[in-house]
Amino acid sequence: MKIFRNISTWINSKRLLTLLLLLPLFCQAHERPEMADTFRSSGKIYVVLLVICTIFAGIILFLVFLERKIKKLERNQHNHKQ
Template sequence: MKNKTNNLLSRAFALLLPLLLLAGAVLAQAPAVATDQPEMADALRASGKIYVVVLVIVIILSGLLLYLVRLDRKVSRLEREIEGR
């Protein structure tokens, strides 16, 4: 059971790591044009709402990850039942 959990976590990590690296590369790009008005992230940070945005994103991604883990467990259980017949 522990081996299956480790395998599942390694698969989830392998799927999420490229996405995180890609997002980091995209977010690291400097804006091409400087404006007099603050960007949305600066405005959200100044008002303290950026933490709410980050929290919502983390909750959504955590929910998706938990859903995928549960779905993988159900599919694995169904595969074992089919093999047992």
């Protein structure tokens, strides 16, 4: 009988109530899709950003130089015609 009384007091205790109330919160925390939440914490993601921007700048510079070369060819062709 003592055990039952213990259990009933435990059930009635505030601790369990708060636990029950918080249960949806815990569940939600587990259901939330895993994202890269610590992705930016070390700050090193900015290094990756820098690398991508460098490669992109390289490609754009290549295009600009290529365009210059073509422009020169076009000018030569134009002079040749005259």
